[in-house]
Amino acid sequence: MDKKKTPLEILASSKFVHTLLSIIIGFAVGALFLVIMGLSVGQAYGKLFQSIFSSIKSVSYCIVYATPYIATGLSVAFSFKTGVFNIGAEGQFVVGSMSACVVGILLGDLPPFVLIPLCFLAAALAGALWGTIVGILKTRWGINEVLSMIMFNWIAFFLSNYIAGFHAIHSEGNAEATRNISENARIIFSKDFISRLNLCPTANWGILLAIVLTVAVYFVIEKTTLGYELKAVGFNKSAAEYGGINVNRSILTSLAISGALAGIGGALLLLGMGGRISVFSSQEGYGFAGIVVALIGVTNPFGVFAAGLFYGAMTYGGSKLNLVGAPTQVVNIIMGTIVFFIAISSIFSYLKNLKKDKPVTPVKPVESGKEDDPE
């Protein structure tokens, strides 16, 4: 095991390269479907990339699209790092968004520097609460978190629709939506700034918050005792408990933080783009997209940031595909394939081992601790 590796070998064995390969395969599979549909791959992908990179405006669109994905991606990645699978980011996102909306409408007269933080705080708390409830169900009664999270996603969905109908916040017009939140709660750049730089109309400060969150998550996981505890529990509950860490409290903390991140994602979407919440006909999928983003970002906060941008760009670019007659769903095929190949990335190392005539299948009795490694 002590072989000297060249930098190239280290790179080749890294998750980064696996991810890159997966992305290439994803595009290849997408191309295959385009061919089957009798469409021009060059034209479709050309349109995709052109609509992403053609102008400052389009790039700014991608960033705006990406911002909530980064937040939910961080949420899921954080939960992965700490040993729980937050499939409930969807619900936490929705309750976060709704809480920010309620605050942003009812307290609309407050000045922006008070109101905006208050909206984010409300969203974070709501998301954290949503995560913590599931955590309590898990730690108290041993209810599998994946099951209860899926149900809590639906509870959040219907709760949001219900609240949207309250007179105090419902739209005065005929729209099946809430009123617009106060201008004081919006985080969009000034009109002046937008037109001067020729950005998209909803270009907003959210991306800065996303950067802050990314660094904060990295910092908590890598540098703090809290992150150490949460990771220890995530990797090995028994050893963490043996070492004196309160496992149940760690799980609750992890779900609360993860929930808060998703909730903030909801506020980012509301304050930065929509400005109001519609009555949903189906789950919007920002939280589920967070799972994809977290996987593409190999659960590294900075990786997640990049993956969020990628996802945002693909979503925005994908929405332009029908201009050349290609279905938008091609993007979903590409993203799905990428996640699939990242999830089975071990196959890459397997193939590499095969080539080297290394034993891959048998006899590594790790649990007995007698590996035939040189010491």
Added chain:
Amino acid sequence: MAKEHIDHGIKVVEMRNIVKKFGDFTANDGINLTVHKGEIHAILGENGAGKSTLMNQLYGLYKPTSGDIIINGKKLDMSTPRDAIAAGIGMVHQHFMLIQPFTVTENIVLGTEPRKGIVLDMATARKNVVEISQRYGLAIDPDAKIEDISVGMQQRVEILKALYRGADVLILDEPTASLTPQEIVELIDIMHNLTADGKSIILITHKLKEIKASADYCTIIRLGKYIDTVDVEAVTEDQLASMMVGRQVTFKVDKPEQPAGDVVLEVKDLHGVDYRGVEILRGLNLTVRKGEIVGIAGIDGNGQTELVEIITGLKKATKGQITINGVNIFNKPPRFGFVNGVSSIPADRQKHGLVLDFSVEENLVLQNYREPRFSKKGLLNREAIHAFAQDCVGKYDIRPGGCETRPAGTLSGGNQQKVIIAREVENNKDLLIAVNPTRGLDVGAIEYVHKYIVEQRNKGNAVLLVSFELDEIMSLSDRIDVIYAGQIVSEVAGKDADENELGLMMAGGEKNG
């Protein structure tokens, strides 16, 4: 041991100058092995010396990089276990490959089931199994399910499975690792029966005592290199050990007489249940004083696991008292015990002892990362942790050197154990609990672990040693408490202990005289 059961004229296995490379790493470097008909041939080497790699080549799992494998005079180019089985090689892995819900018969005939048309002929299968078990004196219940029978029985099933497939040469990989002393004796009898019947056995092990008790010849491998093949009768255990490790090994631990001091751990009338809710501790009393090692001897399942789990706070007792230096720690969480002076080397090092995905340095501060020297205001002091880890890696000879930032899971078993020992010894608590601290380690590592345990005692700390290895209990303990059916049934001074007497008491018998 006379060697008339060996037919020196017939070489059943010959491995000549075997070299096996994995990438740049040479696991086997010119190894020779000759096994005759009717012979028990031990292969001795430290963890990671290349024993398993060698056997996996004989069994067709790996292909040698160079060298010849000759079976019954025929040079074989084996590429799969199927070829090896056809050539008469059978292997019993350390971790059994049995299907738990299947019966003994079903497991033995698996893959070579007799049939009638397309229907399984279970009656014939059962008859064959009974026949073969009687022939080799391996009593089994052909209808029992694997999940219901003991580990020793499961091993018999594995051996029968190999014999059923026509094996003439049996490879036994660490066969005694999970057996009780009684089962080990039985296994050695079985091995002798088999060789009397003309079978040959290759025994992979690092237990010297068993080699002396069973093997005819022994081939020693060190760091992938062939060292020697010796006649077991002509060498002592000490000689075998030093050939294996490459230096003089002392089995005697340096343990000066010293009076025991104040009481550190006091357990009174402890009651507790096991995972099924059955009462397993029934009023256990125990005292451990400063500067003494108290060994708990007992057969697995008499409450020692639960006792340790309760003292360390992993499990709640139903009744009783536990104090450390007079402080009540009864049914308190693990951290409370730790703060008040309990440290422990857990039985399952990979489950409780280490976070395998954490680096070595992160594991070294698993309990005390909150101490001001390692973190301030919730921020880890990475430099301090790294410096501490470098210190430990050097001091405790954790290999490979410079492994502070490598995941603990990439270390060998012995070195993983050293990480735990380093951590617990450095904690320097009043009480050290060590549970099977040398399980699966080779003599070099064992010597080393023992040294540190005795050092704790010599420093004036109390040590509670729980081990299924009677030798270990006897050589380390100042006092030996025998646990049986959830109680301490008798106590003997370590220096007066007699193996047979202890064995009898462990089985519930009274102390003689």
